[in-house]
Structures are given as C-alpha cells and as structure tokens.
Amino acid sequence: MVNRLFLSLLLFFLLVPLVLQGQSDSSRVSYRKLGVNWKNNVPFLSYSARDFVNAFVVKRFQSGLPQSVITRTYAYSDKDHSAISVSIRSCKVTYDLWEERHGVHTYTVAAVIAGLRGAANFARVFRESSRAELYDSVADDMTDGIAKHLYHEGHRRYARSGYRTADGYELDEVVDISVLALVTLGVLPARDERVVATVEAIRRDLVLDTKIGGVARYRGDQYQREDDVPDAVPGNPWFISTLWLGEYEIMRAHTVSELREALPYLEWCAKNALPSGVLAEQVHPISGHPLSVSPLTWSHSAFVWAVQSYVEKSRLLRREE
Numbered sequence: 001m002v003n004r005l006f007l008s009l010l011l012f013f014l015l016v017p018l019v020l021q022g023q024s025d026s027s028r029v030s031y032r033k034l035g036v037n038w039k040n041n042v043p044f045l046s047y048s049a050r051d052f053v054n055a056f057v058v059k060r061f062q063s064g065l066p067q068s069v070i071t072r073t074y075a076y077s078d079k080d081h082s083a084i085s086v087s088i089r090s091c092k093v094t095y096d097l098w099e100e101r102h103g104v105h106t107y108t109v110a111a112v113i114a115g116l117r118g119a120a121n122f123a124r125v126f127r128e129s130s131r132a133e134l135y136d137s138v139a140d141d142m143t144d145g146i147a148k149h150l151y152h153e154g155h156r157r158y159a160r161s162g163y164r165t166a167d168g169y170e171l172d173e174v175v176d177i178s179v180l181a182l183v184t185l186g187v188l189p190a191r192d193e194r195v196v197a198t199v200e201a202i203r204r205d206l207v208l209d210t211k212i213g214g215v216a217r218y219r220g221d222q223y224q225r226e227d228d229v230p231d232a233v234p235g236n237p238w239f240i241s242t243l244w245l246g247e248y249e250i251m252r253a254h255t256v257s258e259l260r261e262a263l264p265y266l267e268w269c270a271k272n273a274l275p276s277g278v279l280a281e282q283v284h285p286i287s288g289h290p291l292s293v294s295p296l297t298w299s300h301s302a303f304v305w306a307v308q309s310y311v312e313k314s315r316l317l318r319r320e321e
Helices: 001-008 057-062 104-126 129-148 178-183 195-205 238-251 256-271 299-321
Strands: 019-020 038-039 042-044 065-075 085-095 102-107 161-165 168-171
Touching: 038 102, 102 195, 104 129, 104 178, 178 195, 178 238, 195 238, 238 256, 238 299, 256 299
Parallel strands: none
Antiparallel strands: 019 065, 038 042, 065 085, 102 161, 161 168
8 A cells, every 4th residue: 555655646855954963953954856766666765965965064074073964854745735754864973083084983983882881880880780781782782883884804804984875884995093993992802813804904004114114094195295205105104003003012912022012113103203202293204204283192192001001011921921
C-alpha cells in the first residue's frame, strides 16, 4: 500500500539545514527542490554538502567547534499541502586537529575514548559504578568502531579520517602522524599488529630524508611550505610530529635498549630549538630555520610530556631488569 501511495505522488523535497549551537534561527533556513531516484518503488535522495551549505553554515563550520547538522526531508503530494512523510537525519561534524578538514577523524575519536576512560576512572573514585560502566561501555563500542570503520583493508593500516557514504565510510588514504593518537592516548597497544603496520607507513612516508630530518604531519602538507623545498619532501618537520613518533617508541619499549630508540626524537627537538631554548611550531626542512609560531606552547608541552614519559619508563624498566 505504501509503495502504491508513493508511486502516485509527484514528490519534491525541502532540505532544512540547521546547524545547531543553541537555538536555530528559522530566518536562516534555506529551501530547494531535489531530484528523486526510484529503486524498487522506493524514492532515494543523494546530495553533497554543497547542496545545502550557505554563508551561515560556512561561518559555523569555520568556527572550528563541533557542529550538528540536521536535515529534514518533507514529501508532499501534488494535491495536498500537508506533508505525508518526514524523514530526519543528523550527523555531527568536526574539524580535524589541523583545522583543515571536516569528517570523522581517528585522532578525534581517540581523544573522545581517552576522555571517556578518564571519566570512568573519576566515576569509580566517587563510587559511581553504574556511570563508570556506561562510560567504559561507550568507549569499548567506539574502539570497536575504529577497527570497523577507520581501518583501511587495502593499505593494511589505520586511516586518518573517514567520510560517511551510503555504504559506510570513504577513507582518507593520506598517511598522517595524528593516527599515533591511537597509541599515545591509550586506545590501542603499541605492539598491536595493525598499529605496527601503521607506524611502518608513517616512517616510510613522513620521516624526512634531509640534513635537518624530523617528521612531517602528513604527506603533501603545504602549510608554511616555502618555494625552495623539493617536491620529494612530504612537508615541514613539526616538533609535535617528531615527538609523537618518539612517544610511540617509549610506549613500545620492553627493554632499556628498546627505550633508547626514542632518544633521537628528543635530541632532534633540542638540536632544532633556538639558542634561547624556544621551540617553534615547525622548521624549514632544508635550512632548519623556525617557521610559523615561535614559541609554540604545544611544542613545549609535548616535549615536557615526552621527556617525563621517557624518565618514568626508564625507571620502570631498570627496576624490572
């Protein structure tokens, strides 16, 4: 009966984009007609973000804050002004940590999982066992989701981002240092088989083969890239990128000898600091001069964290030997 009803209708759909951060302003809602594809007597819609992004939506996206996008699709007959069907879909949209792309990002998911684990620990301290179980349960589900949706079977490594499609997620194939958050934020063990393969890809693609060395954020990084940088260089070396790879080595180490493999990353930061000890955001891959913000608190805090982690792990391993 439902299929015959749809077949007898001339449909048009109103897409209502609401980027919610508090109460929405109805004067900013945009309307348009969309086409319909029929499959087995069922109407299907497909559209890209360009179909509903207006100046208001762009402004909210560019804020860098998490946003919720809700689409309402109304179906009308050609003889009645009352909607006979309403479909509502929603998704949360976030920037990646580099503030360059919207999507579902491995780094962001790892950070949320780490936050949930922390909340569960707090709940246990306050004897809120049911809350702790809830937080841990959601964190477990999200961890399973990473394996299901953000692991690239073809490349046999974790992807930095996924973009929702009708069939699941289209994965971003660019190798990105931020994927190491799966280990540094405690989501997956450092010696996990898939993690190890991901780190091998990072070493291959992002460790610079120049006299300056260091580690780039991702292959093809154009931010602050100067004209004299050879095409073969994946990007400028960042202090945090270099430190994250060093932190991975610290977490992977089972012996003092293995732990020493993290030292070159710490030494690189000291070598490329300014005479004052200031750490920039990144340095030129050929000349080594500082680029972008200098000093950068992020670089300094990452260095302090990595050094403390190294010292603590060294003490632990020496007690065990």
